[in-house]
Amino acid sequence: MQKPVVVIGIGEMGGVFARGxxxxxxxxxxxxxxxxxxxxxxxxxxxxxxxxAVAEKDLHPSLxxxxxxxxxxxxxxxxELLPRDWQAHGIDDPTVISVWxxxxxxxxxxxxxxxxxxGPQAQTLQRALTAIDIPCRTLGSADELLHELVLKNVxxxxxxxxxxxxxxxxxxxxxxxxxLARQVAxxxxxxQKWLTGVSLxxxxxxxxxxxxxxxxxxxxxxxxxxxxxxxxxLGVADEAGLAVPRLREIxxxxxx
Numbered sequence: 001m002q003k004p005v006v007v008i009g010i011g012e013m014g015g016v017f018a019r020g021x022x023x024x025x026x027x028x029x030x031x032x033x034x035x036x037x038x039x040x041x042x043x044x045x046x047x048x049x050x051x052x053a054v055a056e057k058d059l060h061p062s063l064x065x066x067x068x069x070x071x072x073x074x075x076x077x078x079x080e081l082l083p084r085d086w087q088a089h090g091i092d093d094p095t096v097i098s099v100w101x102x103x104x105x106x107x108x109x110x111x112x113x114x115x116x117x118x119g120p121q122a123q124t125l126q127r128a129l130t131a132i133d134i135p136c137r138t139l140g141s142a143d144e145l146l147h148e149l150v151l152k153n154v155x156x157x158x159x160x161x162x163x164x165x166x167x168x169x170x171x172x173x174x175x176x177x178x179x180l181a182r183q184v185a186x187x188x189x190x191x192q193k194w195l196t197g198v199s200l201x202x203x204x205x206x207x208x209x210x211x212x213x214x215x216x217x218x219x220x221x222x223x224x225x226x227x228x229x230x231x232x233x234l235g236v237a238d239e240a241g242l243a244v245p246r247l248r249e250i251x252x253x254x255x256x
Contacts, residue, residue: 001025001027002024002025002026002027002048003026003046003047003048004026004027004028004029004044004047004048005021005026005027005028005029005047005048005049005050005051005124006028006029006030006031006040006044006047006049006050006051006070007021007028007029007030007031007051007053008030008031008037008050008051008052008053008054008062009031009032009052009053009054009055009058009062010030010032010053011053011054011055012103012104012105013053013077013099013103014030014051014053015103016101016103016109016132016134017051017053017077017125017128017129018030019132020128020129020130020131020132020134021124021128023128023131023132024124024127024128024131026048026124026128029044029047037065037066037067038067041067041069041070045069046069046073047070047073048073048121048124049073049074049075049095049121049124049125050066050070050073050074050075051074051075051077051125052066052074052075052076052077052078053077054078055078056078056079056080056081059076059078059081059085060085060088060089063085063086063089063091064089066089071090071091072092072093073120073121074086074091074094074095075094075095075096075097075119075121075125076094076095076096076097077096077097077098077099079099079152079153079156080153080156080157080229080232081096081098081149081152082146082149082150082153082192082195082196083142083146083149083196084195084196093119093120094119095117095118095119095120095121095122095124095125096117096118096119096145096149097115097116097117097118097122097125097136098115098116098117098145098148098149098151098152099115099152100112100113100114100115100116100152100212100215101115101134109132109134110216111134111135111215112212112215112216112219113135113211113212113215114135114136114137115129115134115135115136115137116136116137116138116139116144116145116148117136117137117138117139118138118139118140118141118142118144118145118148119145122138122139123138126138146196146198146200147200147204147205150189150192150196150200150205151205151208151209151212153188153192154185154188154189154192154205154206154208154209155208155209155212156229157184157188157191157229157233158181158184158185158188158209159173159219159221159222160221160222160223160225160226160229160230161184161188161226161229161230161233161247161250162177162180162181162184162221162250163220163221163222163226164222164226164227164230164250164253164254165177165180165250165253166180166221167221167222168220168221169217169218169219169220169221170212170213170216170217170219170220170221171213171217171218171219172221173213173221174210174213180246182206183246184246184247184250185205185206185209186202187237187242187244187245187246187247188233188247189202189205190237190242190244191233191236191237191240191242191244194236194240194242195236227254230247230250230251230254231251233247234247234248234251
């Protein structure tokens with residue numbers, strides 16, 4: 001039998017991973033709001049993985065509650081994730097997956113492109129997702145992971161923020177509003193550069209975003225979180241002293 005896996009947060013995303021882990025032979029122990037994380041850690045001090053499947057807004061508060069025995073076993077999957085997020089909590093080497101599938105209530109998971117994973121238990125996540133027919137691949141280095149995390153951020157922030165102007169789908173965004181998408185993406189990449197301290201190949205990021213677009217041309221640009229994502233991006237830009245004129249223009253127009 002495979003070693004157990006703890007999943008903290010059993011929402012739509014956590015449920016997908018739990019199903020895959022079970023299919024791959026891992027006993028899965030869920031931690032919900034009604035379950036004591038301290039008692040669970042005492043009962044399961046050496047799981048193969050502790051997958052933190054909470055929403056982005058709950059990431060940092062949740063990381064503060066992780067018991068010491070689990071800190072070197074963490075797996076992270078949140079959007080807008082960067083190394084600074086786990087490093088701020090003294091976590092050095094988590095397993096991280098950039099999730100490229102969506103799961104809505106009452107619907108099966110739908111993959112855009114294979115989800116890349118890196119870290120000590122990356123292969124565990126790959127086996128779990130493969131077991132339920134969701135494509136996943138493992139990465140070879142932390143540099144590759146950083147590129148993939150920034151790529152996902154560029155995709156999410158560009159489509160959400162440009163969607164506040166253009167609406168519609170990602171296919172329509174690039175077909176009818178390519179100039180807008182490129183302007184937003186460029187300013188998003190300015191923000192990502194400041195957050196990471198690394199200057200990545202911008203053409204490669206745009207190319208990667210377009211591959212994801214082609215994975216589901218009908219994917220809606222703007223979700224409910226789009227205004228909050230724009231607000232967070234502007235907050236970082238203010239902290240960094242970045243001009244980001246197109247983002248500010250969109251924010252001004254959205255507030256009218």
